[in-house]
Amino acid sequence: MNCNELAEVLADYLGDELSSVDRKAIQQHLSSCPTCAREVESLQETVTTLGQLDTISHADAAGQIRGLQIVQRRPVIQRFVLASLRIAAVLALGFVLGRASFESPTTSDVMPAGPSGDNRHAVAQASTGTIHPDWLVIAERINQNSSGLAGAFRHLAKDYKR
Amino acid sequence: MKRDIDLQSEAWANVYRWAYRFMRNHDGALDATQEVMLRSVQHGGANIKNDLGWLRRITVNHCIDALRKKRPVAVEELEPPNRQPSPVSEAIGTEAAEMIAAALERLTEQQRAVVIAKTYDGETFAKIAESMNLSIGTVKTHYLRGLSTLRNVLGKLREDR
Structure with missing residues (x-):
């Protein structure tokens, strides 16, 4: 050779x-x-x-990875933005609900309404002008309607269509 | 978001073994394995576990990157006073792994793939050629050139230490 x-x-x-x-x-x-x-x-x-560079046996390796899960992490910036949006959304919702509950009418403030679509207008006349008439309508419907909040929204939707 | 993955697959145990070769500890190997699992799901879904060549390349490349970024640890931190010093073999293994990883980084992707497959998994040149879709002659050339480069780089790294 x-x-x-x-x-x-x-x-x-x-x-x-x-x-x-x-x-x-x-x-x-x-x-x-x-x-x-x-x-x-x-x-x-x-x-x-x-x-x-040796390594461990296949059996040992299989034992080491038992129970492993993949956790897919978003980038730091994305996580920060999402967290900020969530906090902002919670604060905004709390503000809106807070205002609504503060300003929502009691039963005595709501005029008794008939079965027709004039309820919205009738209630609006009783409004102090600081409360959105839709909230008053909803409150009224809840008081009247046995199906509760869902029913109140359904009636409200029908009123808008007219 | 957590995803369950078929841990019964032999592929993931192999990924851990490849990772352990370079990371030399459980935590490093586990981190590398999770990262490879995640990339494999993103890349090709459940079937990727059958492409061992791809998994091996991704695992080794990830470990090389991880070792390159690793912050040097002071000697005092390695031996806390209330513990026995680490065995000599572990210290040598870690240092050797970093040096070898640094040398492997100097190879081309194909040279590195061939050298890893041949050296650590004992695959024949014919099998490597088939998995990489290359001729056997090309694979052997990659092997020799890879070893030659590693020899030169390792020699220089030893001189610098």
């Missing part, structure tokens, strides 16, 4: 894919060629260095 022939099978030699016969022929060449010997030895040392 000469140097060129060795170069053709060097990858197989380092990768341990040569037969014992071929390995013997290479070793014979290396024993008589210092240049090839230095090259092959240095590459073998590199393979050995890489091999220092």
